[in-house]
Amino acid sequence: MARRYMKQDVPLEKIRRYLEPGPIVLVSSSWEGERNIMTMGWHMVMEFSPSLVGCVIASSNHSFELVRQSRQCVINLPTTALLDAVVGIGTTSGSEIDKFERFDLTPETMEGVDAPAIRECHAHFACRLHDDSLVDKYNFFIWEVIAARAARTPKHPETLHYTGDGVFMVAGKVVSRRSAALLSMEPR
């Protein structure tokens, strides 16, 4: 039988620890000769086909104007090997430094967008802006993924999942419950 846990109240501003699934991603962008990277945890898959992903990019971030103007970005998936870069990229501004140089990362071209992918990441998703109707109110961008590329192995990389307060969880154990009911929910 499933365990019944003793519970305690959680401060509302701390619920990210439970609901933010991650994985942490790196959003790369470019506009008018400038390139940049930011760290991002607030994203969600919204639709299979077209492949839609929503995310919050605070307007105080240098990346905000780059993605808003260019209407595109690349979402890159880092693993534990890039933990220090993930933190550094998420605590510095592209208005002051070139983060590709500072964090020793390699830009590479990605089909369909001018924004550079980050070679050291496990996977890359090229995105074009699908809907900006929630940007002014919530800084919420809805992207259509138009090209995707991922490493063949490992199948389940050690991705980083942020729980706030400077603490990350690392993806680990994989469990399976393959059933007709679950598989019928997959896209054809």
Ligand SMILES: Cc1cc2nc3c(=O)[nH]c(=O)nc-3n(C[C@H](O)[C@H](O)[C@H](O)COP(=O)(O)O)c2cc1C
């Ligand atoms: C683990 C982590 C997760 C973050 N998630 C987000 C996010 O989802 N949205 C956001 O706007 N900023 C997020 N940030 C903050 C930006 O990455 C940070 O403000 C960064 O300096 C922005 O860079 P830029 O000003 O060069 O665009 C996160 C930072 C860290 C360290």
